[in-house]
Amino acid sequence: MDFLKIILFISLICGLFAELKVPAGACVSKIVNGKLVQVGDCKKDDGSEIARLIKRSRDEKKKAQIKCDVTYKSKCFRVVVYTVLNVTVNDGKVICKSMKYGKPANIYDQKHLKLLLTYLRSLIPAGKTTLSIWTGMEYKNNKLFLSSGEPITIATEDWFPTYPKSDALNTNVAVRVDNDPKTKYQRMSNTPPSWKRNGVICEI
Template sequence: MPVAKYTDGMKRRNEKEASASATDTSRKNDGSEIAELIRKNLDAKKKAQKKCDVTYDSKCYRVVVYNMKNVTFNDAKSICKPINNGEPANIYDSSHFQLMHAFQRTQIIPPRTRMSVWTGMKYSNGKIRLSSGKISSLPFKLWYPGNPSSKRSFTNIGVNVNEDPYFNQGMFNNPPFYKLHGVMCEM
């Protein structure tokens, strides 16, 4: 009897397939269904890439972080590039700093209580420079205590944030080979 059930089941499945193909005349066998699926997948990826963590002054920002300090400044540039041709971010004024800092705090990965990310800004000759080379007028109060360092190799600026907003935090400058938790990207 088991053979009869198997044969009977196969017969029912074949009848269903024949019925489905007889009633489904909208299917084309020209690859258009696959092309449509690929198009929908690409559209979904584009929408995901355009997602901004923060928008400020019509610019889009994303913060990419990892659980350990493993991102040099060169890594940071490589991380930002595929995100809408992004680059490590500039911080344009105090309001922008506070907005980015508040968002960055939400990205701390437990059990950590603080983290640091690269920006696209540089420090040299006592001045903060945006990635364009333009001198920034960010106030001194935004620096992490004891910073900026006057060492010549400490050229790249990062931002340290603590989950406790009253604890020491702010901008700092380090050599580009130092490893941080991630990067703030600007698109």
């Protein structure tokens, strides 16, 4: 019986190594049945690789457990809303980070903005007609930037009337939504980061 177990174990290992064919000089690591299996040129033996794989596995599980309020192009967006205007840009960054929601979000195009506006409209508190939420985008030197610093162009009709402002203090972008989906007094605006909003859109 022990001989049979040894044969089966050797077959399993050979099968794993056959499956994990890698180019010369490369290293592939996997956790199989709770054990680290490495194939190729794997020189580290200090436990750092298994720690990295465990962390990645945990991160993926956490991300899978997070329910997205809006999903767009495989990106997950969560919205944190308060009934009062009490969130500055810095507050928004802290909220997203502390609640494991990543960072204040980008708006990637007109279709994405419309999806967000529809969802935000459903969050307007009873007795209120509007809601204003921070994003992670910035407006500087008459240019709009994603949180990564990459410039992006958004259609004029996606801005609140008379926006964007060219004032150097109006560096951060918020989204305002109205109960009435047809009113022009909603969409994006750029304002000083110290202004207070109802919350923040987070991008995971």
